[in-house]
Amino acid sequence: MNPEDRRGRREKVTQVLILGSGMDTRAWRLPLPDVTVIEVDVPAVVRAKEEVLKRLQEKEGQLPPPSPSSSPPEISPPSSLTQLTVKARIVIPANFTATTPPSLPSSPSSWVQAVRAGLPAPEKPLVILLEGLLMYLPEDAVKEVLTQAGRMGEAPGSVIGISLVDRESVKMGMRRRRGPGFF
Numbered sequence: 001m002n003p004e005d006r007r008g009r010r011e012k013v014t015q016v017l018i019l020g021s022g023m024d025t026r027a028w029r030l031p032l033p034d035v036t037v038i039e040v041d042v043p044a045v046v047r048a049k050e051e052v053l054k055r056l057q058e059k060e061g062q063l064p065p066p067s068p069s070s071s072p073p074e075i076s077p078p079s080s081l082t083q084l085t086v087k088a089r090i091v092i093p094a095n096f097t098a099t100t101p102p103s104l105p106s107s108p109s110s111w112v113q114a115v116r117a118g119l120p121a122p123e124k125p126l127v128i129l130l131e132g133l134l135m136y137l138p139e140d141a142v143k144e145v146l147t148q149a150g151r152m153g154e155a156p157g158s159v160i161g162i163s164l165v166d167r168e169s170v171k172m173g174m175r176r177r178r179g180p181g182f183f
Helices: 043-058 110-118 139-152 165-174
Strands: 017-018 032-041 086-093 127-130 159-162
Touching: 032 043, 032 110, 043 086, 043 127, 086 110, 110 139, 127 139, 139 159
Parallel strands: 017 032, 017 127, 032 086, 127 159
Antiparallel strands: none
16 A cells, blocks of 8 residues: 555645555655655554664665566665655654553553644545554554544545455464465
8 A cells, every 4th residue: 555546535634644664665665755654553563663764864875776577666775764755754663463441441552642632634635545554453442543543544545444354254364374374
């Protein structure tokens, strides 16, 4: 899923929110100079990504040039890890399973507060991407993430892109591997 793929939409998107961003490199690949990319993931993943980026940026002169055949022509591989291809990149460390105390049922989770505080223009259309995130969360957290993502994307023209894996696919993968594991 890529935020520039909004055929037929008139609203100009200027912000992309990636929940569970992991090692995503859209901020270096997508030629969207008017877009701010907001990356959200658990603190350990954010730290790991920043460390990898730092090491790669230090060695950038030693990196081979990107292979043009490895990506569709409209989305090029990162040619530089020091030069963003978007307006800005905001990184928000947050725990998607952290919930508010039961005494505050109407209060949003801490990750929601962090994201809302980090959105440059909450009143403007937002592309929200949830790729490879929900399968790692317990069911109650999935419901919370989807509910809150819907609330964050209430501005006219906002869209949500979600990748899903159904339980049967997970069970089949576990049976093939004779136990839990990554697939």
